[in-house]
Amino acid sequence: MLTLINIELFKIFTRMRSYIGLAAILVIILVAQGAMLWEGQTMHEFITKNLSEAFYMQGNLVNGYLVSFLVLNFLWVHVPLLVVIVTGDLFSGEAQGGTFRLLLSRPVSRSQLVTAKFIAGIFYTLVLMIFFAVVSLGLGLWWFGKGDLMVIFNSVSILPESHLLWRFIVAYIYGFFGMTAVAALSMLFSAMANNSLGPILTTMAIIILFTMISSFNLSIFSAIQPFLLTSYLDSWQLVFSFDVDIRQIITDAVILVLHIVIFYLVTLVYFNRKDILT
Amino acid sequence: MGKPITQITGLSKSFKDIQAVDNLSLTVFENDVYGFLGPNGSGKSTSIRMLLSLIRPDRGDIQVFGLNLRNNRMEILRQIGAFVEKADFYEYLSARKNLEILARYSGYTNSAQRIMEVLELVGLLKRSESKVKTFSKGMKQRLGIAQALLHKPRLLVLDEPASGLDPSGMRDIRQLIRFLNEDQNITIILSSHNLQEIEHIANRMIIINNGKKMVEGEVKSLLLEHKYYTSIHLNDARNGLELLKKSTIPFEEADIEGQSIRIFCQRSEIPAINKLMVDHGLQVDGIKVEQNLEDYFLTLT
Numbered sequence: 001m002l003t004l005i006n007i008e009l010f011k012i013f014t015r016m017r018s019y020i021g022l023a024a025i026l027v028i029i030l031v032a033q034g035a036m037l038w039e040g041q042t043m044h045e046f047i048t049k050n051l052s053e054a055f056y057m058q059g060n061l062v063n064g065y066l067v068s069f070l071v072l073n074f075l076w077v078h079v080p081l082l083v084v085i086v087t088g089d090l091f092s093g094e095a096q097g098g099t100f101r102l103l104l105s106r107p108v109s110r111s112q113l114v115t116a117k118f119i120a121g122i123f124y125t126l127v128l129m130i131f132f133a134v135v136s137l138g139l140g141l142w143w144f145g146k147g148d149l150m151v152i153f154n155s156v157s158i159l160p161e162s163h164l165l166w167r168f169i170v171a172y173i174y175g176f177f178g179m180t181a182v183a184a185l186s187m188l189f190s191a192m193a194n195n196s197l198g199p200i201l202t203t204m205a206i207i208i209l210f211t212m213i214s215s216f217n218l219s220i221f222s223a224i225q226p227f228l229l230t231s232y233l234d235s236w237q238l239v240f241s242f243d244v245d246i247r248q249i250i251t252d253a254v255i256l257v258l259h260i261v262i263f264y265l266v267t268l269v270y271f272n273r274k275d276i277l278t
Numbered sequence: 279m280g281k282p283i284t285q286i287t288g289l290s291k292s293f294k295d296i297q298a299v300d301n302l303s304l305t306v307f308e309n310d311v312y313g314f315l316g317p318n319g320s321g322k323s324t325s326i327r328m329l330l331s332l333i334r335p336d337r338g339d340i341q342v343f344g345l346n347l348r349n350n351r352m353e354i355l356r357q358i359g360a361f362v363e364k365a366d367f368y369e370y371l372s373a374r375k376n377l378e379i380l381a382r383y384s385g386y387t388n389s390a391q392r393i394m395e396v397l398e399l400v401g402l403l404k405r406s407e408s409k410v411k412t413f414s415k416g417m418k419q420r421l422g423i424a425q426a427l428l429h430k431p432r433l434l435v436l437d438e439p440a441s442g443l444d445p446s447g448m449r450d451i452r453q454l455i456r457f458l459n460e461d462q463n464i465t466i467i468l469s470s471h472n473l474q475e476i477e478h479i480a481n482r483m484i485i486i487n488n489g490k491k492m493v494e495g496e497v498k499s500l501l502l503e504h505k506y507y508t509s510i511h512l513n514d515a516r517n518g519l520e521l522l523k524k525s526t527i528p529f530e531e532a533d534i535e536g537q538s539i540r541i542f543c544q545r546s547e548i549p550a551i552n553k554l555m556v557d558h559g560l561q562v563d564g565i566k567v568e569q570n571l572e573d574y575f576l577t578l579t
Contacts, residue, residue, distance in 0.1 A: 004383075006382075007382055010379070011368065011379075014370065015370060016370075097366055097368070097369070098363075098366025099366055099367065101362045101366065102366065104330075105330040105331075105332060105355065105358070105362065105435075106380065106384045106429075107351075107353075107355040107356045107384060107385060108383050109352065273334065275333040275334060276327065277327075277333070
């Protein structure tokens with residue numbers, strides 16, 4: 001089993017496309033944080049303009065934590081695409097390339113192959129998330145320094161600097177579970193397809209559709225929202241509430257893990273019965 | 279004839295409403311080069327994929343090395359080398375790296391020496407570090423055979439290994455198959471739609487069409503007892519045809535095409551036809567047997 005995982009990891013990390021996600025994250029964060037650094041005072045005024053009449057503000061408000069938080073907010077919607085570019089191709093790439101014929105006419109258990117691909121796909125997602133966290137937070141703190149974090153959701157919360165690092169770590173860990181669930185969904189579609197593009201587009205279409213349904217506060221959608229994966233993808237934001245509802249975060253994380261397990265099991269059953277025709 | 283190494287009984291597979299393989303039975307004996315013949319779409323590849331457990335049969339039983347494939351898949355595949363249809367590899371990796379990965383899938387850990395051996399065997403040793411995407415089709419076909427030999431199989435399944443190769447490439451593959459069979463005692467199942475290719479190389483064969491077995495047996499006896507279109511190129515075709523009609527040589531469907539007589543006869547009659555013409559002072563410029571599968575099927579149906 002370890003051999004199969006090693007081979008899958010080798011295949012992932014020797015392909016150019018695996019580095020597209022990492023490069024994209026680096027470029028986007030560099031551009032976003034670079035622009036914030038360039039704009040400096042303008043950005044400070046933009047953020048505080050509505051609050052300056054009600055609050056007296058003191059200290060480094062535009063700091064590394066704030067820019068990392070902003071990057072996290074706008075990038076978490078796009079990270080799934082970067083994940084599925086690789087994970088959505090793990091099975092279908094072999095089918096399209098004809099290499100399943102080579103692998104499965106050897107003494108390789110199909111169940112073990114599915115498991116190895118899932119583990120490798122999850123590992124890639126982990127690498128992507130760690131890279132995202134390190135670049136975003138590391139660059140933010142290096143360029144902008146430390147300070148308290150002002151968060152505006154339903155109300156304005158000022159989170160003290162000493163409480164921020166663990167909140168970011170928990171948010172990234174939660175984000176990893178969310179992205180792994182997306183990766184698992186793309187691997188399920190990948191196992192069903194014989195071309196690379198189909199599972200990537202299908203996964204993204206579903207994520208976009210479900211995100212819309214999850215976001216609309218309409219009674220017609222409220223009945224199905226609890227069953228949608230996307231309803232749980234943004235629960236990392238709860239970590240930045242003043243009083244963190246840790247029970248809710250754990251519950252949502254467990255639901256994400258359940259999604260991952262279900263996608264894995266369906267892939268396992270499907271792939272064991274699949275005829276290799278390509 | 280050795281002991282049976284592969285026995286397929288009542289194998290069937292359909293895709294939606296298309297019956298790809300229909301109640302197919304065959305036996306391959308130890309040390310055979312077993313020709314698996316049929317036109318494109320006849321069910322050859324589906325049958326071979328079922329033998330390799332790439333496709334699940336709807337019905338039927340497959341025994342390899344005396345073991346049932348359904349219950350002993352891993353044990354059986356450990357002793358089979360396969361090249362199925364096209365030589366597809368991880369194009370972004372070198373030939374050596376591809377073989378290293380495939381060796382590890384087969385359970386080989388210290389494969390470096392074996393990889394060099396098989397690359398040398400197929401004439402690709404000098405290109406071992408080249409990426410597969412730089413390979414020609416012929417080189418990929420040879421690499422395809424190399425990967426099938428990696429784990430020293432007892433049974434080699436080759437599905438159209440000479441497909442798309444030029445005549446010299448086809449000859450190389452034929453020589454390699456002969457070497458593997460005669461020198462290394464590997465039993466070989468060779469699928470092809472080319473009757474001449476099988477005739478040159480196989481000792482036994484099966485012909486299938488529309489997923490059904492049409493005939494199975496020794497290649498020589500099957501080819502001798504069936505009729506072919508034969509063209510006899512003469513200086514006087516009309517006179518030659520009259521001679522044939524008056525003779526006792528059995529033939530059918532006589533026709534004149536330019537300077538040639540085209541008849542449908544058994545191959546064993548050809549020496550007598552030649553003698554008849556020469557004895558009557560006609561000049562025989564050539565005799566050509568048209569051994570295509572379509573003609574062969576005409577004799578079977």
